Amino acid sequence: MDVTISDVAEYAGVSIRTVSRVLNRSPKVNAQTREQVEAAIKTLGFRPSARARGLATGQSFLIGMVHNDRNALVLDEVQRGMVREATRRGYEIVIHPTHTPTEGAVDDVLEFINRSRVDGLVVLSPVSTIDGLPQALAAAGVPAVALSPTALSGYTGLVIFDERAAAADVARHLVALGHTRIALVSGPATAHSARERRTGFISALLERGCTLLGEEEGDYGFNSGALAAARLLNLNPRPTAIFAANDVMAAGVLKAAAARGIAVPRDLSVVGFDGSILAEMLTPSLTTVHRPMGDMAQLATVWLINMAERGEAPVQPVFHQHLTLVPGASSAAAPSGA
Numbered sequence: 001m002d003v004t005i006s007d008v009a010e011y012a013g014v015s016i017r018t019v020s021r022v023l024n025r026s027p028k029v030n031a032q033t034r035e036q037v038e039a040a041i042k043t044l045g046f047r048p049s050a051r052a053r054g055l056a057t058g059q060s061f062l063i064g065m066v067h068n069d070r071n072a073l074v075l076d077e078v079q080r081g082m083v084r085e086a087t088r089r090g091y092e093i094v095i096h097p098t099h100t101p102t103e104g105a106v107d108d109v110l111e112f113i114n115r116s117r118v119d120g121l122v123v124l125s126p127v128s129t130i131d132g133l134p135q136a137l138a139a140a141g142v143p144a145v146a147l148s149p150t151a152l153s154g155y156t157g158l159v160i161f162d163e164r165a166a167a168a169d170v171a172r173h174l175v176a177l178g179h180t181r182i183a184l185v186s187g188p189a190t191a192h193s194a195r196e197r198r199t200g201f202i203s204a205l206l207e208r209g210c211t212l213l214g215e216e217e218g219d220y221g222f223n224s225g226a227l228a229a230a231r232l233l234n235l236n237p238r239p240t241a242i243f244a245a246n247d248v249m250a251a252g253v254l255k256a257a258a259a260r261g262i263a264v265p266r267d268l269s270v271v272g273f274d275g276s277i278l279a280e281m282l283t284p285s286l287t288t289v290h291r292p293m294g295d296m297a298q299l300a301t302v303w304l305i306n307m308a309e310r311g312e313a314p315v316q317p318v319f320h321q322h323l324t325l326v327p328g329a330s331s332a333a334a335p336s337g338a
Contacts, residue, residue, distance in 0.1 A: 003044045003045060003046040003047075004046075005019050005020065005023075005046070007044060007046070008037065008040050008044060008046050011040040011043070011044060012036050012037045012039070012040035013036070014033060014036070014037060018033060018037065019037055022034050022037040022038065022041075025309055025310070027310075060116070060117040060118060060119055061090060061091050061092065062091065062092050062093075062094050062116055062117065062118045062119060063082065063086055063091050063092070063093055063094070063118060063119060063120050063121070063122065063301055063304055063305070064093075064094045064095075064096060064112065064113065064116060064118035064120070064121045064122070065078065065079065065082060065093060065094070065095050065121070065122045065123075065124070065297075066096050066097075066098055066109055066112065066121060066122070066123050066124065066127050067095070067096075067098070067123075067124040067127060068097060068098055068099060068124075068126055068127050069124055070220060070221065071220060071246065071248060071274070071276075073247070073248075073274070073276040073277060073278055074274060074276060074291075074293055077276070077293040077294040077297070078122070078124065078147075078293050078294065078297040079093060079095065079297075080294050080297075081293065081294030081295060081296070081297030081301070082122060082297045082298065082300070082301045084294075084298050084301075085298045085301040085302055085305065086301055086305070089305050091119075091301075091305060094116050094118055096109070096112045096116075098112070098127055105127070105130050105133070106130060106132050106133050106136050109121075109127070109133060109136070109137075110136060110137075110140060113137075113140060113142055118142065119143075119304065119305075119308035120142065120143045120144065120145070120156075120304030120305070120307060120308055121137065121142055121143070121144040121145070121304070122144075122145055122147065122297060122300045122301065122304070123144055123145070123146045123147070123155070124147050125146075125147060125148045125149060125191075125192060125193055126190075126191055126192060126193070128146035128147060128148045128152060128155070129148060129150070129152065129192050134146070134153065134154030137154075138154060138156075143156040143157075143303075143304055143307040143308070144156055144157075144304075145157035145158065145159065145300035145303050145304060146158050146159070147159045147161070147293075147296060147297070147300065148160055148161070148192070149161050149162075149163040149164070149192050149193045149196045149197075150192050150196060151318075155317075156304075156307060156313060156314070156317065157300060157303045157304075157313075157314045157317045157318075158317060158318045158319070159296045159299065159300060159319045159321060160320050160321065161296075161321050161323060162320060162321065162322055162323055163193055163196040163197050163200065163273075163289075163323065164196040164197070164199055164200035165200060165323070166197075166200065166273070166289040166323035166324075166325065167196070167197040167199075167200035167201040167204070167243075167245075168200040168201065168203060168204035169204075169289070169323075169325045170201055170204075170243050170271050170273070170289065170325060171200075171201045171202075171204035171205045171208070171210075171243070172204055172208070173271070173287070173325055173327075173331065174241045174243070174269065174271065175204075175205070175210060177241075177269065177331060177332065177333050177334055178333050178334035178338075179241040179269060179334040179338075180210055180240075180334070180338070181213045181237055181238070181239045181240045181241070181334075181338060182210060182212060182213055182239060182240070182241045182242075182243070183212060183213050183214040183215065183216075183232045183235070183239035183241070183242045183243075184198065184201060184202070184212055184214075184215045184216075184242070184243050184244075184245075185215075185216055185217075185218050185224075185225055185229060185232070185242060185243070185244040185245060185250075185252075185253060186198045186215060186216070186217050187217075187218060187219070187220050187245040187246060187249075188217065188218070188219050188220065189217060191220075193245075194220075194245055197245045197273060198245070201243055213232075213235065213237075213239050214231075214232050214235050214239060216228035216229075216231050218245070218249045218252075220245070220246050220248060220249060221248060221249070221252075222248050222249065222251055222252045222255075223252065224252065225244055225248065225249025225251065225252025225253050225256075226252035226253070226255050226256045227252075227256075228244075228249070228252070228253075229242060229244075229252060229253040229255075229256035229257065230256045230259075233256060233257065233260055233262065233268075237338075238268075239268070240269065240334045240335055240338045241268065241270075241271070241331070241334070242268065242269075242270055243271045243273075244270065244271070244272050244273070245273055246272060246273050246274050247272035247273065247274045247276045247278045247279050247286060247288055248272075248274075248276075248278065249272070250270055250271065250272030250273075250282075250286055250288070250330075251278060251282055251286075253270050254270055254282060254286075254330070257270070264284055264330055265284065265329065265330055265331055265332035266332070266335065267335060269287075269330065269331040269332055269334075270287070270330045270331065271287045271288065271289075271330065271331055272286045272287070272288040272289075273288060273289045273291075274288060274289070274290075274291055275289060275290025275291055275292075275324075275326055276288075279326070279328060280328075282330070284328065284329035284330045285328035285329045285330065286328045286330045287325070287326065287327050287328040287329075287330050287331040288325075288326055288328065289323050289324070289325050289326070290323060290324050290325075290326045291321075291323055292321065296321055299319065303317075
């Protein structure tokens with residue numbers, strides 16, 4: 001037979017209410033009693049019913065994640081980070097893709113919340129940058145943590161990835177390698193992340209007396225990276241280095257170079273952005289900017305669960321995450337004479 005909360009209470013020598021308080025992490029239980037009950041739970045193999053916990057606390061024990069990101073590698077890392085914390089604390093993750101920046105996006109997110117009854121929300125860029133969304137979430141009483149490349153107001157918590165500074169590091173890396181014929185495959189101009197990366201990269205080049213040899217806009221997809229690189233590699237003179245605004249487009253650049261017999265990194269250096277597992281899978285391995293999306297998603301989940309269970313807002317609700325350039329085999333010194 002299944003172990004019940006009554007069995008745990010009898011084994012631990014306490015009341016059912018005390019066991020319930022331990023399960024719901026109530027501060028009204030002293031440390032010794034808590035340890036006693038937790039030992040009984042472990043010994044008996046008791047697994048509390050999420051439905052029963054929800055009835056007792058008014059929680060759903062669900063954390064939502066809202067996104068509009070086509071990059072499955074990034075989404076996988078975010079989900080894994082959230083699950084690491086959620087599973088440990090008895091929560092489940094609900095994923096909701098939405099459309100942005102179309103009209104009705106705010107209503108779509110609110111409808112998702114009403115259907116799922118999530119206790120909190122992790123909001124990824126570019127959804128996090130939708131006008132009016134944080135205010136609507138606050139009015140609905142749903143704590144939300146945003147992941148964003150820029151500062152935002154109105155969220156319970158905010159993780160800012162300093163993408164502009166990281167893109168500047170890419171520019172400095174290429175200039176230090178002796179490259180002067182440098183091109184850019186930027187992301188979609190409507191995306192905050194693409195604008196931050198472009199601004200940081202071009203500004204750092206200008207600081208070092210360099211200008212872009214050429215630029216093509218991609219959509220963060222593989223095919224757009226390959227097509228953009230094909231056009232850039234037709235320039236005369238040809239670029240000796242290309243920075244692609246994400247790893248997926250950088251993979252497209254490598255494909256376009258290989259199709260023309262251009263050796264990487266001997267004839268062309270390529271740098272990406274994201275630091276996804278793709279960077280290690282490519283040949284040559286990709287020089288890229290690492291974004292610890294999983295770690296930051298786990299931090300966001302910690303904040304949300306603490307809010308749901310104890311009403312604890314983050315002590316420091318804004319976290320600035322520095323990004324690191326990780327050298328791979330795809331970048332090297334500029335070809336002699338270039």
